[in-house]
Amino acid sequence: MNQQVEQGYRMHRVLSNLSRLDVDQLDDADRERVETARDLLEEVSLLTRPEDRSHPF
Known part of the structure; x- marks a missing residue:
């Protein structure tokens, strides 16, 4: 498994x-810590997710 997939x-x-x-x-x-985490x-996750290349935009 490559490193990027493993981190994801x-x-x-x-x-x-x-x-x-x-x-x-x-x-x-603790509730606040969990929500923050x-x-x-x-x-x-949103920032590191690979782009879906099937969409033109």
């Missing part, structure tokens, strides 16, 4: 694991 896979796994957390069981500070990972 790892980001996806971390994001999936964060999404599975029961944030209702966490205190406010999730937002940052989603942002990075």
Whole structure:
């Protein structure tokens, strides 16, 4: 597996694991940390996702 694919896979796994957390069981500070981490990972994922070359724009 090439490095870019492996990094994308790892980001996806971390994001999936964060999404599975029961944030209702966490205190406010931890809940905010999880939400911040999730937002940052989603942002990075969008930035590093390869472009779909089938679209002309």
